[in-house]
Amino acid sequence: MTGAELKEKIAAYSKEIGIDKIGFASTDPFLTLKDRLIEQQRLQYHSGFEEPDIEKRTEPERLLPEAKTIISIALAYPSKMENEPKSRKGDRRGMFCRASWGVDYHNVLKDRLQKLEDYIQEIAPEARNQSMVDTGELSDRAVAERAGIGWSGKNCAIITPEFGSYVYLGEMITTLSLEPDKEITDQCGTCNKCVDACPTGALVQGGQLDAGKCIAYLTLTKGSLPERFRKKIGNRLYGCDTCQTVCPENKGMDHHQHEEFEPDPEVVKPSLEPLLTISNREFKNTFGPIAGSWRGKKPIQRNAVLALGTYKAEEALDSLVHVLHRDPRPVIRGSAAWSLGQIGTKEAVEALYEAEQHESEEDVQEEIASAKAPHAVP
Template sequence: MDYGKLKDEIIAYSREIGIDKIGFTSADPFIEMKNLLIRQEELGYQSGFEHKNIEERTHPELIFDEPRSIIAIALAYPSKMNNAPRGKPGARRGIFCKASWGVDYHVLVREKLEQLAAFIDSKVCDARFKLMVDTGELVDRAVAERAGIGWSGKNCSIITPEFGSYVYLGEMITNLPFAPDEPMHDQCGECTKCLDACPTGALVQPGQLDAQSCIAFLTQTKGLLPDEFRDKIGNRLYGCDTCQAVCPKNKGVDFHLHPGMEPDPDIAKPLLQPLLDISNREFKEKYGAVSGSWRGKKPIQRNAIIALGHFKDQSAVSDLIKVLNEDVRPEIRGTAAWSLGKIGGEQAKEALMRAQEMEEDPVVLEEIEKGLQFFELEM
């Protein structure tokens, strides 16, 4: 088998099926990433969503029998929304991050990997593969960096010369010995715009992220959001694009190459108040196809309540009072209490005082007290 020729054929086929970048690397252990992951764990910087076994995350031979190489791919996604709706008083809107626009990228990238695997399988009878997109053992960023897709930016994203950091990543381990491509050298230089702009200081140093204080992570948690992050979340419902938006390498970058990635404006920037009482069925029907729905409706609803407090829109008070009085989930009732305090006004204050007399859950009572404290600060 002429693997050099096959590699060229794979690259050509990848372009035919809409893969925007492809790279090849060895299946050697990712030692540098292993050291970083160990350090992250020691510092408590992990999100908890990662694959737990660091050895498996960095040693391909532990998760695939006799690996010979890894093929990495990237798909470019849009950074701008056509016909984006604007929020206004009485009709405020939240925002899903760009990586949650359109169809869930896990599905889109896996489809391309499956097409690529089928093509290789048609050429080599004993070819074997293990496909991964985000939720696999390996660290997508480490594979993509070593395969020459792009360099690992200070914002912990892979940055490509062509598409900036607005790319989805995926990879396949294979038993076929493809020649590795050259890794790309760092091109961030002295720039620290992403570190400077991070709303919570989660980028503690170039290439190191404290996930526990990253808004993208915090929007996916299900409990009460820690006090110090509530004002910083703004109207974000899922994810955060700040460190990408300020990156000079993303200036003017906006590719619309895949129809499935185009956002539905009313899903990517939904009205906030209808989210407060949306049923599980309605949520699944409307948002189930986007990656931002993977944790269910509770985090989205909680973030929507915080966003309404952020806007201080009096038109939301009645809806928030209903949540405070009727929702069965303490985290949601408590967040509504906090948000009512942020919005202010006599109606909100009276509702909080009534709830304080009726509420039995200590978590919610603490949030009611926080809400009432906003009124004391105004005096």
């Protein structure tokens, strides 16, 4: 079978198993990416979640000797949900970003890639393959861009003509020699809406992200959130969609091809107050299947505590006081102190003064002092 015939068969089979878009790229070193990664490290713009070995990220043959082709795949996910619950006084809601709706996309893409691998082994038994999704060494975006899946937008997402940037990406390195597809010309032009809309200024310029300022990254951290970012996070529990929702290329994009990605409204837009005291078992049962749970419940709880403060949710006062006095984790107690300071009622301030009397953790004491400073002594 010729390379052209193999490529045609692989592309046709990908559609049968629910892959929305497939592209083929060479395994040449990603030299432009390498320069960019070196610069990102120099500026300390990286998040720390990336593969630290830049050579592995940019030289595919280090991962699979004799590799000839990288197959890039994309699966579209929805941007709108039915029966979305409203956040209102008395029932304030948090939000998981769209990329965390439905079943964890890592598992779905791995399933599709495994099926594709199995098929390739059937039609080309001599092939050696290696697949990866998101947490692999290669840059999903760089591969997808080279494979013609889409162009790399100023919002640092791959933008496809068919689905906008609402796509999950994965790739397979193979020893099969298949003709590469052509890259798509950059379509962003002079548009700078994503850069201008970024709540924290994390998009330094089009295509350059300071990950340490990105809300999507900040929602994942487990420590105390810097005060300058707390209100900017708003009610986000995991991730951020701002740079996608403002993108003109995403206007009208809402694709529901995959049942696995359909959101449960009560899971992806949950009531905030119950999250403050949710047990490990309840958290795992409710949020375990979605991608937004991978860092555990602590960041989600911290973000929920801060969101209630941003909302000035007086109805959650008792729950926040309970957290301030009883939660064993200093980060959560300190966050509750900040939120009570934002609420600022007499009862909230009294709770801060009371907690001050028995709090032994220095960082929490500082949070309490800062929270009660703007308020008169009760």
